[in-house]
Amino acid sequence: MHPGIIFFLVILGSILFHIFTPWYWTDIASNWGGMDDTITLTFWVGGGVFVAVCLFMVYCVFKFSYKEDRKAEYKPEDKRLEKILTWATTLGVIALLAPGLIIWNQYVTVPKNALEIDVMAWQWGWQYRLPGKDGKLGTTQVININDENPFGINLDDPYGKDDVMIQSDAINLKNNRPVKILLRSVDVLHNWYVPQFRAKMDAVPGVVTFYWFEPNKTGEYEVLCAEYCGVGHYAMRGTVLVQDEQEYETWLGEQETFLDLIAKQQNLVIGDTKLAKNNNLNKE
Amino acid sequence: MSDEYDNNKTYQAQSSETMGGSAPTSPDMDYVRPAEIPDQELYHGHSFITKWVFCQDAKVIGVQYFLTAVFTGIVGLILSWLMRLQLGFPGAAGFMTAEHYYQFVTMHGMIMVVYFLTALFLGGFGNYLIPLMVGARDMVFPYVNMISFWMFFIAVAVLMASFFVPGGPTGAGWTLYPPQTILPGTPGAGMGILLMLVSLSLFVIGFTMGGLNYLITILQARTRGMTLMRMPLTVWGIFTATVLAMLAFPALLVSAIMMTLDKILGTSFFMPTILQAGEVLEYGGGSPILFQHLFWFFGHPEVYIVALPAFGIVSDLISVHSRKNIFGYRMMVWAIVGIGALEFLEY
Incomplete structure (x- = not known):
């Protein structure tokens, strides 16, 4: 067979594979359709150049x-052709880069009404904290973390007392309400990623990183850790349940606040040893 | 170096005589005068050891680099088979535990990117081709060149040794992100990671010796008439890649040293306050992001350190086998240099 025909079949096969592949991205369930558009544009530019070349x-x-x-023919240079090729390449690169910058700008501009969620990652699991009635999360420190204070909330921070604590890898979100995911890690790098939301960010120990999205389809989704974090990385999963407002409020009402937790522990402990410990932390 | 310089002077004296005293005052680019450079004393290994083992001849060093790189490449290839085996038939092989899988991924990545491709293109092709293609007698520092290879060889030996230490090689991913890399939750967080860091440091030191050689040979030891704009694109690719490597690899070296200190002496370059199994560790105040900056200051150019020599080789191969000169040679040169410059913006 003529090598040209084989080459042509390779091109045809690549395009057909792209169209009929069974491995394509999952259905989107958030506001980040722009991410998909950017990738589609990348496919068009990259694919177009691939096919043309x-x-x-x-x-x-x-x-x-060979004949x-x-x-x-001896033709070492052609100024015009070289100019055209250079500009065409430049345009292609701009088409690849510019939409990304626009999307990134949206990505770091969080809407005002976004609900803040503290996502705390460790080897190898997740837990979540929602602001209480005051609408604000209390500040935290890794050094405060212990059995009585699983999130390491600063005890002298008045905003922290009514925080809703979800000590489980499953969290519920309200449909069509933007959320700002505040990521922190107590040990190594992690990444809270739900493929359907098309958004992710590394959780870095020592800093709080953030991103936002607005879920727009009810249902249950799987959370994956998207930054290699040690031997249990593959099993570091969780679930997100996107619910309508009423169901969400019911669920939220059933969750425990930090005050509840403190009270429960005081009842459990005979004597005031643990409270004294808390008070000590308070003074520091 | 000084020998060659002297030779040039004698040669100029001779040529002005033969041309009847009307020697051009400035070197003529188009007319290359017939060279009559007297023979030079070149390195000649006579025993087996000096000829094939501790050899200072760039061609032999090139072959040594090539073979060592191919050997590590085969190890990396076998690791990739094992990974594919696990993906295709999960659990079919009993020894493919999660730990081993991560270790194989890590070692495969590091071997292929650093110990195979970089060593093959720059160490192997670089040493073999540069003197031949620019018309130099040998590399300008043959002795340093020999040491460069043996540093690389030791680096490979240390890397391979990490397969046989307790806990096995590091399984931190080829990016070696702290804090995970040196904490017990990662396979090979004991001896494995230390050997990896030592091996990387040795590699960078060895490569710096080789890299200086490539750069200075290309800039200083070209034959008469071999102007920069006449060099084969292969040499341009290797040259630009070496410039990138000389700027990028030091970042890897310092990050390896800093991480070694974090691991052994308990410094906190990359380690913030962290919790391990409910206990707060003694680290504090470091930044994992700092490592990522250093690593990717090396990692992004590394892509083109590997790719540019290949670009050059492909250009030359196609032009030779299609029996055409390279179209737009000057633009190609500037494109290669431009890729090198843009590369550092990518970081």
């Missing part, structure tokens, strides 16, 4: 294959 090769293989009586 390969077809040109096929053409050359047919047109300029005994033909001599190669």
Whole structure:
């Protein structure tokens, strides 16, 4: 078979595979349709260049294959052609880069009404904290973390007392309400990623990183850790349940606040040893 | 170096005589005068050891680099088979535990990127081709060149040794992100990671010796008439890649040293206050992001350190086998240099 035909079949096969592949992204369930559009544009630019270059090769293989009586033309440079190629490449690169910058700007501009959620990651699991009635999360420190204070909330921070604590890897979100995910890690790098929301960010120990999204489809989704974090990385999963307002409020009402937790522990402990410990932390 | 310089002077004296005293005052680019450079004393290994083992001949060093790189490449290849085996038939092989899988991924990545490709293209092709293609007698520092290879060889030996230490090689991912890399939750967080860091440091030191050689040979030891704009694109690719490598690898070296200190002496360059199994560790105040900056200051250029020599080789191969000169040679040179410059913006 002529090599040009084989080459052409490779091009055709690549395109057909792209169209009919069973491995494509999951259905989107958030506001980040722009991310998908950007990737689609990347496919178009990259795919277009791939097909154009390969077809040109096929053409050359047919047109300029070896003939005994033909001599190669000497043409070391062509200013015009080189200029066209340079500008076309520049345009292609701009098309690849510019939409990303626009999306990134939206990504770090969090809407005012976004609900803040503290996502705390450790080896290997998740837990979540929602602001209480005051609408604000209390400040935290890794050094405060212990059995009585699983989130390491600063005890002298008045905003922290009514925080809703979800000590489980499952969290519920309200449909069509933007959320600001505040990521922190107590040990190594992690990444709270729900493929359907099309958004992720590393959780870095020592800093709080953030991103936002607005879920717009009710249902249950799987959380994956998207930054390699040690031997249990593959099993570091969780679930997100996106609910309508009423169901969400019911669920929220059933959750425990930090005050509840403190009270429960005081009842459990005979004597005031643990409270004294808390008070000590308070003074520091 | 000084020998060659002297040779040039004698040669100029000779040529002005033969041309009847009307020697051009400025070197003529188009007319290359017939060179009559007297023979030079070049390195000649006579025993087996000096000829094949501790050899200062760039061609032999090139082959040594090539073979060592291919050997590590085969190890990396086998690791990738094992990974594919696990993906295709999960649990079919009993030894493919999660720990081993992560270790193989890590070692495969590091071997292929650093110990195979970089060593193959720059160490192997670089040493073999540069003197031949620019018309130099040998590398300008043959002895340093020999040491460069043996540093690389020791680096590979240390890397391979990490397969046989307690806990096995590091399984931290080829990016080696702290704090995970040196904490017990990662396979090979004991000896494995230390050997990896030592091996990387040795590699960078060895490569710096080789890299200086490539740069200075290309800039200083070209034959008469071999102007920069006449060099084969392969040499341009290797040259630009070496410039990138000389700027990028030091970042890897310092991050390896800093992480070694974090691991052994308990410094906190990359370690913030963290909790391990409910206990607060003694680290505090460091930044994992700092490591990522240093690592990717090396990692992004590394892509083109590997790619640019290949670009050059492909250009030359296609032009030779299609019996055409390279179209737009000057633009190609500037494109290669431009890729090198843009590369550092990518970081």
